[in-house]
Amino acid sequence: MTLMNFIYGFLAVLGAFVFQTSLTGINRKVTARLQKRRGPKWYQQFIDIFKAFSKSSITHGWVYDFGAIMALGGIAATVIFIPVAGMQAFPGLDNIFVISYVLAVGMLGMAMSAAGSGNPWASIGVSRALTNMLAYDIPFMVVVFTLIYQHNTGSVSELASIQQGVGILGWNFFKLPLGGIVSVIALFGMLGKKPFDSFIAPAEIASGPMVEYGGKQLGMMFTLHELMTFIEVSLILNLFFGGGETLLIYMVKYAILYTFTNIVSGVMPRFKIDQAVTFFYKVPLGLAFIQGLLVIYLGWGY
Amino acid sequence: MHEVQKNDRSLWEVVGDYFRANSIWMKWYCTGCGAIEMPPTMTSRFDMEQLGMGPMATPRQADVLLITGYLSTKTLRRVIYSYEQMQDPKYVVGFGSCTLNGGIYYDSYATINQLDKYLPVDLYIAGCMPRPEAIMNSFGELIEMIKKGEAKGWKHYKENHEWYKANQMDSLGEVIIHDEFHE
Amino acid sequence: MTNSMSNWIETLEKDLGVEVLDSPAKLQYFIDVEHTNVHQTLAYLRHVGFTQMSLLSCIDWIEQGKFQLICILMNWENGVHMLVRTMLDRENPEFTTITDIYPGAVYYEREIHEFFGVHFRGNPTYQKPLFLERWDDMPPLRKDFDPQAYSDSKFPRREHPHVFKTKVVEVTE
Numbered sequence: 001m002t003l004m005n006f007i008y009g010f011l012a013v014l015g016a017f018v019f020q021t022s023l024t025g026i027n028r029k030v031t032a033r034l035q036k037r038r039g040p041k042w043y044q045q046f047i048d049i050f051k052a053f054s055k056s057s058i059t060h061g062w063v064y065d066f067g068a069i070m071a072l073g074g075i076a077a078t079v080i081f082i083p084v085a086g087m088q089a090f091p092g093l094d095n096i097f098v099i100s101y102v103l104a105v106g107m108l109g110m111a112m113s114a115a116g117s118g119n120p121w122a123s124i125g126v127s128r129a130l131t132n133m134l135a136y137d138i139p140f141m142v143v144v145f146t147l148i149y150q151h152n153t154g155s156v157s158e159l160a161s162i163q164q165g166v167g168i169l170g171w172n173f174f175k176l177p178l179g180g181i182v183s184v185i186a187l188f189g190m191l192g193k194k195p196f197d198s199f200i201a202p203a204e205i206a207s208g209p210m211v212e213y214g215g216k217q218l219g220m221m222f223t224l225h226e227l228m229t230f231i232e233v234s235l236i237l238n239l240f241f242g243g244g245e246t247l248l249i250y251m252v253k254y255a256i257l258y259t260f261t262n263i264v265s266g267v268m269p270r271f272k273i274d275q276a277v278t279f280f281y282k283v284p285l286g287l288a289f290i291q292g293l294l295v296i297y298l299g300w301g302y
Numbered sequence: 303m304h305e306v307q308k309n310d311r312s313l314w315e316v317v318g319d320y321f322r323a324n325s326i327w328m329k330w331y332c333t334g335c336g337a338i339e340m341p342p343t344m345t346s347r348f349d350m351e352q353l354g355m356g357p358m359a360t361p362r363q364a365d366v367l368l369i370t371g372y373l374s375t376k377t378l379r380r381v382i383y384s385y386e387q388m389q390d391p392k393y394v395v396g397f398g399s400c401t402l403n404g405g406i407y408y409d410s411y412a413t414i415n416q417l418d419k420y421l422p423v424d425l426y427i428a429g430c431m432p433r434p435e436a437i438m439n440s441f442g443e444l445i446e447m448i449k450k451g452e453a454k455g456w457k458h459y460k461e462n463h464e465w466y467k468a469n470q471m472d473s474l475g476e477v478i479i480h481d482e483f484h485e
Numbered sequence: 486m487t488n489s490m491s492n493w494i495e496t497l498e499k500d501l502g503v504e505v506l507d508s509p510a511k512l513q514y515f516i517d518v519e520h521t522n523v524h525q526t527l528a529y530l531r532h533v534g535f536t537q538m539s540l541l542s543c544i545d546w547i548e549q550g551k552f553q554l555i556c557i558l559m560n561w562e563n564g565v566h567m568l569v570r571t572m573l574d575r576e577n578p579e580f581t582t583i584t585d586i587y588p589g590a591v592y593y594e595r596e597i598h599e600f601f602g603v604h605f606r607g608n609p610t611y612q613k614p615l616f617l618e619r620w621d622d623m624p625p626l627r628k629d630f631d632p633q634a635y636s637d638s639k640f641p642r643r644e645h646p647h648v649f650k651t652k653v654v655e656v657t658e
Contacts, residue, residue: 028351037349044325044354051325054318055365056390202359214362214389376618403643409633411625412617415640473639475619 009080009089016079016230017223021045023255024226027262034266049222057215060117067113068217074106075227082234083157085243085250095154096144096239103231106224107133110209117212125208128199128273135277136189136196139284143179143186146292147172147239156235160243173240176300178291180240182284184261189280190232193265198273233258311451322365322391323448325354326441329364331384334371336397336431343434353441361387366444369421371431372400374412378420379479382470385421392456393424395444398431405430419469422455490563497533501526508568515568520554520580523571527556527586534560535567541583541593543601547628550575552603556583556590573603582608600626 025045032039041047059065080089081099088094111130114122148154151162163170173180189196200208213221237243237254244250271279294300311319330340343350344357358364361384373381385394396417399405404415417423424447427440447453459466470477494505494514503516503526518526535558544553552573559566573580582605584591594605595615602624605611614620623630 032349032351036346038352039349040351040354041324047321047325047354048327051318051321051365054321054391058389202357207359207363210363211360212362214360218363376616379618403645404636404640408642409636411622411630411632411635413640415636416643419641469641473641475621480618 005089008087012082012084012089013076013079013227016082016084017226019251019254020226020230021049023258024229027259030259030262031266034263045222045226049219049226052219052222053216055215055218057217060212063116064113064212065217067109067111067116068213068220069109071106071109071113072220072224072227074102074104074109075224075231078102078106078231079227082231083160083238083243084234085245085247086157086161087247088157092155094156096148096156096159096235097154099156099231099235106228110221110224113217114209114212119212121206121211122209124205125199125211128205129209131273132189132192132196132199132276135280136186136284139182139280139288140186142285142288142292143176143182144239146176146179146288146295149292150295156238157243160238163242164245171240171242176291176295178287178294182288182291183236183240185280185284187232187236187257188261188265189276191229191261193261194268195265195271196276197265198270198276201270229258233261315451318391319448319451323445326366326393326444326448327356327358327364328366328368329361329384329388330357330368331370331381333369333373333377333381334398334400336370339397339431339434339437340368340370343437348434348438350438350441353438353445355441361385362389364388365391366393366395367421368395368397369401369417369423370397372398372405372407372410372413373417375414375474376412378414378470379474379477382420382477383479390456393444393448393453394421394455395440396423396426397437398427398429400430402426402428414473420466420473422459422466424453424455493563501529510566512564513566513568515570517570520571520573523554523556523569524581524583524586526569527558527583530558530567530569531586534562535565536561538587538589539566541590541597543597543603543626545575545601545626545628546572547575552578552601554580554597554603578603579606580604581606582611584608598624600624602627 022042022045025040025042028044029039029042078099081094081102082088083094111126114126147159151159153159159172163172163175168174171180173183188194192200198204200210205211210218210221233254237250237257241253241257244253291300330337332340342348350356361367365388367381367385367388369381385392394417396402400407400413401417401423404410404413407413408415414420425440425444427436429436432440444453467477498505501516501518503518505514505516508515516526537559538556539559540555540557542555542557544555546553552575554571554573556569557566558569578601580603582590582594584594585607591608591610592615594608594611595613597603598605598611599615599617599620617625622635625632625635
């Protein structure tokens with residue numbers, strides 16, 4: 001590990017933030033066009049985040065403050081481990097389990113901070129968010145285990161590079177179509193896009209975990225959300241859509257995948273949390289198990 | 303009452319005011335009949351998001367408090383609660399003649415007549431009710447005011463806190479909410 | 486009015502001993518009863534199918550020195566609304582609660598006490614405030630309450646610097 005690794009890690013976090021925030025801004029315009037509106041400026045998301053940082057803020061106790069910082073730190077640390085187009089800050093440390101464990105630090109920090117604010121809506125939001133996580137994670141992990149079993153590796157960059165070189169049909173999305181569909185559905189749950197956004201529903205539970213955040217903590221939450229979106233979309237992109245041979249291809253694929261989720265969520269209603277759990281345990285979990293059996297006993301996807 | 307000085311912003315505040323002017327999140331607290339003018343302003347006909355504005359769920363996240371119509375004393379207590387929960391550069395816009403001078407409720411025993419005795423109002427919109435065109439126009443005005451640093455109601459509220467509190471006490475008796483749900 | 490409906494009305498009139506008055510609205514009737522007879526009338530009407538109490542309200546007839554209580558009932562079987570009206574003394578307005586017959590009336594009784602000052606014997610919660618917080622004057626919907634004076638005493642009015650005087654133009658033909 002040299003200084004260059006750390007500099008690259010820092011640049012990765014910065015680049016991920018700038019790229020994803022611009023993309024969010026563009027997607028706000030896409031959503032606006034779907035609703036026949038004009039939409040905000042493409043850099044509106046930057047203005048929103050910097051404005052939130054420029055406001056004053058209050059504290060609800062040290063758990064609240066510490067949790068927010070821990071969440072942002074944990075998520076930013078996870079971004080460093082994400083391989084982007086074959087590049088990574090610390091080669092060899094991009095195992096899927098490392099990523100999910102470091103991601104859990106950020107998630108826990110967020111839950112701790114929101115619960116520490118003492119607002120009942122925040123508690124309801126956190127409990128819904130964790131329930132939602134339990135719902136999408138099980139089918140997704142079954143599919144990931146199938147991939148690991150198939151390729152005998154848990155490294156995200158290796159799983160991505162295996163799919164490259166044979167064109168579009170080499171992608172796991174086409175080799176394991178059931179698993180690919182499950183993972184894209186799980187992506188909607190991860191990103192909190194409709195129909196799985198009941199934990200941040202603004203009209204029902206006053207935006208859930210975010211209810212007590214204002215000012216600088218809200219800015220941190222927005223930054224965190226952008227970075228988390230980057231992690232989740234990158235994970236699906238690397239595991240099922242072949243990552244990217246070059247940075248440009250990676251970014252184009254990423255933009256298409258993210259815009260796709262956004263467009264679909266723009267025309268979706270919202271599931272109640274129990275409906276979301278029932279759905280995930282019925283359809284995607286069933287598909288994931290069928291995919292696993294097909295891979296293990298019939299040798300599909302090799 | 304002493305007035306807030308103008309044009310004493312530091313460079314950081316000028317930059318901050320640029321961001322704050324282009325991203326105004328509103329706490330949409332529906333106090334009267336004017337709330338019905340907001341859906342057309344938000345949706346595809348007039349689309350306030352092109353100005354960077356959007357609705358927010360809680361007072362902590364919001365920048366601007368819209369008083370959309372008449373205020374009964376009971377609502378005013380909740381509005382003062384909401385206003386004091388908002389984070390600091392915060393603005394108040396009063397809609398319609400009811401917030402200006404009581405409007406058609408000028409002799410009502412339950413509604414206040416003049417909002418700026420109780421909260422620092424940065425901008426009034428005339429009308430009963432103002433139509434979405436007037437609302438969009440006034441939001442443009444508010445953006446200009448914030449950019450120039452003229453929307454200083456929140457500083458005024460801090461510096462004249464006793465005056466505002468005295469007015470609130472005179473009209474409401476007590477700002478603390480006592481009802482069956484807060485006991 | 487169909488024949489069966491008029492028979493039904495006649496049965497009601499016979500059992501209650503009062504005249505059922507027709508109103509301009511369709512399927513809507515009203516009866517005036519003494520305030521001592523209200524409860525047995527309501528109990529009977531509930532028994533014959535008026536299971537929903539839509540509203541309990543009050544009117545201040547200040548010149549006659551009376552309060553009028555109005556109870557709107559609805560029968561879901563034939564869609565008939567029945568207004569039961571009774572007069573109370575304005576000086577000492579007291580009434581016995583109807584929450585034993587229609588439990589939903591408890592909030593209406595609190596409202597009427599708050600806005601008109603009618604006391605309801607037998608309802609333990611009727612004196613709790615419902616809409617007005619920290620009210621410090623006479624009940625505001627009584628006709629002798631002056632809202633303008635109350636508003637002037639409590640809520641300051643905006644001083645208008647310019648007063649526009651209207652010019653009276655005489656029209657001569």
